[in-house]
Amino acid sequence: RRAEFLSIQSDPNDPSSKNVINIRWIRESWWKLVTGKSTKSAQVTEVNKTCFELCVFERIAEELSTGDLFIPYSETFDDYREQMITWEEYEAQLPTYCEEVGLIAGDTEFARTLKESMEASCQKADSQFPEDELVRIENGNLIIGKPKPDQPSPEVEEIGALLRDRLDKINLLDVIINVEKWLNLNKHFGPLSGFESRISDPVLRFVLTVFCYGTNIGPTETVRSVQGVSRKQVAWLNLKRTTEARLDKAIAKINSEYKKYRLIECWGSG
Structure with missing residues (x-):
């Protein structure tokens, strides 16, 4: 039987023994789940094995x-330098590139201008420190x-x-439905093979999946907001029919149609 807790002491039978695993690197969001303690000042002799493994990974x-x-x-296995x-x-x-982003090309000149900019910023910060109400030691x-937030004009x-x-x-949801009616994106997420059964209402399932994972609320919270579907139904399309290639095709189609609007010309070349 898999133990739920893992002792981090050199001698689990001796409460005064020292810990052999340093767990001070664990962040606040994981601390209570892993140790069961509310504060980092508390003594910890064991950790939740499952939560600790998830935290490590x-x-x-x-x-x-x-x-x-x-x-x-x-x-x-995969050399990232091949993608450069x-x-x-x-x-x-x-x-x-340097002209577009306002940088100076050349190793020496770039380093010199960057150093001058950092020195100027440091001097400005030092000169403003005595009167700065937000900074103190x-x-x-x-x-x-x-x-304080700036007051809008x-x-x-x-x-x-x-x-x-x-x-x-x-x-x-109305926005997602309108986009789906316009672009018919659900066709990119059909069965992966001819042997796979078809779903009864692909448009509804697609809209719910986009809403669920687009807002990052998850299947459980989605079914609380939408009646008539289960958590498994919401998650099924994402688990069974969503691939990286299909997502790329859907994104490319959305971007292609979006560029037809004249409004984006107001933002410049990007």
Whole structure:
């Protein structure tokens, strides 16, 4: 039988023995689930094995994504460098990119301007520190308070009032239904094979799936808001018929149709 709790002491039979596993890296959101304690100052002698494993794997995934952790020889399975552009492409596109984002090309010049900008920012912060009400030092630590929100200008308030007055309130589900009627996206998520059974109402199931995972509320909360469907029905389409390739096709179709609106021209080239 799998044990629910895992002792982290060198001698589980001796309450005074030291812990052999350092768990201080566990974040606040995981702490109570893993240890059962409300505060980190409490003594911990055992951890919930399942929650601890999930916490470890989440941290590993995060560290791998940020590059702070690596797996030896993992490049033999998938080398991320193959997805990068070549040095020739980099050199050819660098001047245009720097011009668009307002940077100076060239190693020496870029480092010099960045250093000057950082020095200017530091000097500005130092000069404003005595009069800054949001920044203070307590017990040798720098404390930065939350800034007060800027009051919107009268023009912004006027535009907001006009929008609220002239635009009708639209239910999010109605928006998804209208998009589905317009683009017929559910056809991209049909059966993966001819042997798979068809669902009775693909449009409804597709709309609920988009609402569920698009808002990130999950199947359980979705069925609380929508009557007549079960949690398994909501999750089924995502689990059984959704693939990366199908999502890419649906996204490409949405982007293609979206670009036909003249409104996006107001945002510039992006």
